Amino acid sequence: MVGMASALKPTGSTAAWRRIRIAILRRDGYRCQMMHGDGRICGQPATDVDHIVRREHGGTDAPGNLRAACTRCNRGWRRTQRSVTRTVP
Numbered sequence: 001m002v003g004m005a006s007a008l009k010p011t012g013s014t015a016a017w018r019r020i021r022i023a024i025l026r027r028d029g030y031r032c033q034m035m036h037g038d039g040r041i042c043g044q045p046a047t048d049v050d051h052i053v054r055r056e057h058g059g060t061d062a063p064g065n066l067r068a069a070c071t072r073c074n075r076g077w078r079r080t081q082r083s084v085t086r087t088v089p
């Protein structure tokens, strides 16, 4: 009963999230798995973990929905997506 409530808490600085983060970074070899517009994997040393499907879109903290990301990609992701949706002739 106690575990249920803490599992529903949003991620951020909880001990559980910190553990998941390290597990994902290890799985991905501490390399950024974000894909650039040209289809190449970034491959830079990763310090962050990115949700492939964002939590507000129903994404979970399951390993399949997480990937290692470098600070640059994690920050630049939104900008990249905007420029992609803006490709109007």
Ligand SMILES: [Zn+2]
Pocket: 032, 033, 034, 042, 043, 044, 069, 070, 071, 072, 073, 074
């Ligand atoms: Zn990166």
